[in-house]
Amino acid sequence: MARSPLRFLVLILAISICDAAGIFHPISDSHRSAALDLFKPVDGSFASLEEAYEALRTFEVLGIEKTAELSKATCKSVLGTLESSSSTPKDLFYALGVNGILKCSSKEETFEGIISSLQAVVRDANSLLDFYYSIGSLRLIKDQTSKTDLHLSDAEGTFRSIKALSQSDGRWRYSSNNPESSTFAAGIALEALSGVVSLASSEIDQFMIGAVKNDIVKLFDSVEKYDDGTFYFDEKLVNMREQQGPLATTSSVVRGLTAFSSVITESLNLTGDKILGIAKFFLGIGIPGDTKNFFDQVDSLACLENNRVSIPLILSLPSTVISLTKKDSLKVKVNTVLGSHAPPLTVTLVRAFSSSARDNSIIENQELKFDPQDAVYFLDDLPASFDVGEYIFVFKMLVQDSEQQTVYATGTLTQVPIYVTGLIKIENAKIAVLDSDLGSVETQKKLDLAGESTVSVSANHLQKLRLSFQMSTPLGNAFKPHQAFLRLRHETKVEHTFVVGSSGKKFEITLDFLGLVEKFFYLSGRYDIQLTVGDAVMENSLLRDIGYVELDLPEPPENASRPPPQPVDPYTRYGPKAEITHIFRAPEKRPPQELSLAFLVLTILPLFGFIIGLLRLGVNLKNFPSSAVPATFAVIFHLGIAAVLLLYVLFWLKLDLFTTLKTLCFLGVFLMVVGHRTLSHLASASAKLKSA
Amino acid sequence: MARSTGKDAQALFHSLRSAYAATPTTLKIIDLYVGFAVFTALIQVVYMAIVGSFPFNSFLSGVLSCVGTAVLAVCLRIQVNKDNKEFKDLPPERAFADFVLCNLVLHLVIMNFLG
Numbered sequence: 001m002a003r004s005p006l007r008f009l010v011l012i013l014a015i016s017i018c019d020a021a022g023i024f025h026p027i028s029d030s031h032r033s034a035a036l037d038l039f040k041p042v043d044g045s046f047a048s049l050e051e052a053y054e055a056l057r058t059f060e061v062l063g064i065e066k067t068a069e070l071s072k073a074t075c076k077s078v079l080g081t082l083e084s085s086s087s088t089p090k091d092l093f094y095a096l097g098v099n100g101i102l103k104c105s106s107k108e109e110t111f112e113g114i115i116s117s118l119q120a121v122v123r124d125a126n127s128l129l130d131f132y133y134s135i136g137s138l139r140l141i142k143d144q145t146s147k148t149d150l151h152l153s154d155a156e157g158t159f160r161s162i163k164a165l166s167q168s169d170g171r172w173r174y175s176s177n178n179p180e181s182s183t184f185a186a187g188i189a190l191e192a193l194s195g196v197v198s199l200a201s202s203e204i205d206q207f208m209i210g211a212v213k214n215d216i217v218k219l220f221d222s223v224e225k226y227d228d229g230t231f232y233f234d235e236k237l238v239n240m241r242e243q244q245g246p247l248a249t250t251s252s253v254v255r256g257l258t259a260f261s262s263v264i265t266e267s268l269n270l271t272g273d274k275i276l277g278i279a280k281f282f283l284g285i286g287i288p289g290d291t292k293n294f295f296d297q298v299d300s301l302a303c304l305e306n307n308r309v310s311i312p313l314i315l316s317l318p319s320t321v322i323s324l325t326k327k328d329s330l331k332v333k334v335n336t337v338l339g340s341h342a343p344p345l346t347v348t349l350v351r352a353f354s355s356s357a358r359d360n361s362i363i364e365n366q367e368l369k370f371d372p373q374d375a376v377y378f379l380d381d382l383p384a385s386f387d388v389g390e391y392i393f394v395f396k397m398l399v400q401d402s403e404q405q406t407v408y409a410t411g412t413l414t415q416v417p418i419y420v421t422g423l424i425k426i427e428n429a430k431i432a433v434l435d436s437d438l439g440s441v442e443t444q445k446k447l448d449l450a451g452e453s454t455v456s457v458s459a460n461h462l463q464k465l466r467l468s469f470q471m472s473t474p475l476g477n478a479f480k481p482h483q484a485f486l487r488l489r490h491e492t493k494v495e496h497t498f499v500v501g502s503s504g505k506k507f508e509i510t511l512d513f514l515g516l517v518e519k520f521f522y523l524s525g526r527y528d529i530q531l532t533v534g535d536a537v538m539e540n541s542l543l544r545d546i547g548y549v550e551l552d553l554p555e556p557p558e559n560a561s562r563p564p565p566q567p568v569d570p571y572t573r574y575g576p577k578a579e580i581t582h583i584f585r586a587p588e589k590r591p592p593q594e595l596s597l598a599f600l601v602l603t604i605l606p607l608f609g610f611i612i613g614l615l616r617l618g619v620n621l622k623n624f625p626s627s628a629v630p631a632t633f634a635v636i637f638h639l640g641i642a643a644v645l646l647l648y649v650l651f652w653l654k655l656d657l658f659t660t661l662k663t664l665c666f667l668g669v670f671l672m673v674v675g676h677r678t679l680s681h682l683a684s685a686s687a688k689l690k691s692a
Numbered sequence: 693m694a695r696s697t698g699k700d701a702q703a704l705f706h707s708l709r710s711a712y713a714a715t716p717t718t719l720k721i722i723d724l725y726v727g728f729a730v731f732t733a734l735i736q737v738v739y740m741a742i743v744g745s746f747p748f749n750s751f752l753s754g755v756l757s758c759v760g761t762a763v764l765a766v767c768l769r770i771q772v773n774k775d776n777k778e779f780k781d782l783p784p785e786r787a788f789a790d791f792v793l794c795n796l797v798l799h800l801v802i803m804n805f806l807g
Contacts, residue, residue, distance in 0.1 A: 591743035599739045603732055610728035617720055643795055648803045681787035
């Protein structure tokens with residue numbers, strides 16, 4: 001009796017200190033193929049040495065081979081940067097980084113020149129980035145050449161100047177004039193400080209190193225976490241010059257931390273849980289789509305793989321679905337973040353319980369056996385009391401060698417959701433038509449839900465249709481699936497869906513057509529019956545047409561609702577549309593051509609009548625001027641009028657108004673002049689006659 | 693009564709005819725021209741009455757051309773008539789020049805409207 005409250009307390013404690021449910025997978029081949037797709041050089045080489053360094057470092061960590069042309073082209077750029085006197089410390093830093101990976105052949109003299117300029121930069125630097133790039137370059141030179149005597153001229157002074165930029169909360173400022181501090185800068189500062197320590201000719205004062213260790217601890221107090229147990233760093237302030245996201249910030253801190261811990265002799269006072277949480281943060285990203293994010297993720301994981309604080313070990317399951325029919329066994333893998341082998345461990349299944357009954361644990365404290373061939377831990381047989389359903393398994397892992405336990409971060413407990421699937425027995429399926437009043441069975445047919453056969457029944461609106469079956473798990477327990485639907489579809493594609501209710505193992509649905517007549521829109525005819533039974537853990541989910549029912553419903557009254565219009569096949573929307581025939585205005589009735597021509601002749605006739613009349617009147621041209629000049633003017637006058645009339649005819653036939661008006665201007669002016677001459681001559685002639 | 697009216701009409705007609713014979717030839721030419729224009733217009737109206745007025749603008753321009761030129765000819769007759777006191781000082785050549793000019797403008801508009 002006293003044990004149960006104690007057990008209850010242990011349970012609460014266990015759940016509260018559990019890592020949240022979630023699986024993280026170490027780096028795998030999908031990462032490698034994604035890296036090859038993402039880091040593609042343009043025209044055989046990368047745009048800048050920084051990008052080249054990111055790509056080559058990623059390839060190095062993931063074990064991808066570089067092509068010879070890429071190495072040659074990049075080496076050329078590296079040597080050019082190293083030999084140029086105008087390269088900044090940042091350029092030299094990335095050039096040397098690439099050189100370290102590609103091992104381009106370079107001369108001793110180039111390094112001599114660079115070393116002296118870098119030493120000068122370190123002496124005069126006052127911003128964090130200057131320190132970082134110059135010290136980093138010097139450190140890379142020391143690693144790549146055989147210069148064991150390469151030291152900083154004033155290591156302690158440099159250490160002190162960098163440390164002076166730190167803040168009380170563990171973050172760093174970029175320079176003394178810039179009051180804003182950032183976590184990203186802290187990572188950079190730690191890397192620079194580790195470079196100073198490795199380049200120092202004598203040991204740095206332990207007091208200062210202790211101060212930096214305190215800064216690291218304070219920095220880790222500000223780490224943030226997500227619900228799934230991942231830890232990360234993020235910048236607090238907005239409006240910084242270049243706001244780095246959580247991935248860049250966390251990877252900067254990881255680089256700084258691992259670099260610093262590798263150069264100091266004592267260990268840092270950091271719990272392995274936070275390192276494991278940061279490793280899970282990086283792994284939880286999956287495959288980033290950006291080259292910078294990819295590089296940050298892979299480089300940080302490479303730093304964590306062999307760091308001196310604690311090496312995180314990742315527990316992952318290749319499959320979280322266990323099939324009872326296939327008699328699967330539970331398999332668990334433990335790897336480092338880059339997928340390498342872990343040291344020998346004891347992996348225990350602490351508890352396994354159903355997600356619907358969390359208090360009842362079915363398995364307790366079962367140790368998993370190790371298969372050295374596949375490097376998996378497995379549990380051979382699940383106990384017989386495992387039924388289908390959703391479970392939560394809680395694992396714990398412990399390094400076997402007790403001395404190594406501080407080296408690795410294994411976390412406390414890991415919760416994993418597991419699905420146990422199996423075949424659900426469906427039996428005793430039958431469909432029956434009942435008489436409404438008495439409830440007696442008119443027809444009853446057995447259904448074979450596993451097979452392909454169909455049944456046909458007929459009913460009228462006074463009867464009921466009943467479908468029933470029984471479902472049970474492999475162990476004989478009642479099973480309630482996610483979906484149990486019955487669908488009736490009319491010939492006109494009008495559908496009605498009903499949920500099949502259950503009590504225990506028995507599933508039954510009764511359709512009373514008397515009440516459903518209106519819902520069915522009074523449509524009589526053949527209805528196809530479709531049954532859907534499905535669940536995530538049911539291996540034999542079914543969606544089957546089990547037959548049809550001929551339904552006889554009464555005639556719809558006048559105000560009955562029409563069935564809704566069925567959706568048109570969506571592909572017809574893009575098919576050819578109906579042809580539109582244009583209806584033009586019916587042309588006016590024109591008269592027959594002969595009539596028109598006859599009247600044309602009739603219209604010309606009065607002109608002839610006019611001329612004949614003129615002749616009968618005895619017109620003469622006596623008044624026409626006889627002398628030469630007036631005569632020509634008179635002739636030209638008549639010709640001018642004729643020309644204007646001809647212009648009008650042309651205007652009617654083909655010209656437009658503007659050309660006509662233009663021509664008319666000229667002709668009109670001409671005609672006026674000529675006409676004036678002629679008529680004034682005639683006038684003077686008649687005046688002379690009158691006076692005479 | 694009817695016979696006397698008939699006889700009066702005949703007598704009136706005869707006197708009109710003899711009076712008309714006295715008019716100068718130039719005026720007779722203008723009268724003939726007016727008659728010709730009006731007659732052409734009448735033929736066009738008869739045609740429209742038979743076949744309908746479908747291109748109405750053409751019908752209008754045709755009829756108005758005839759009517760317009762008749763009107764201008766009447767104006768010319770008034771101005772040229774020596775018995776008309778009002779236009780005593782107007783030389784007939786000037787009236788004729790106006791007649792020609794107005795006819796040309798009228799026919800420009802008519803040609804535009806003919807379509």
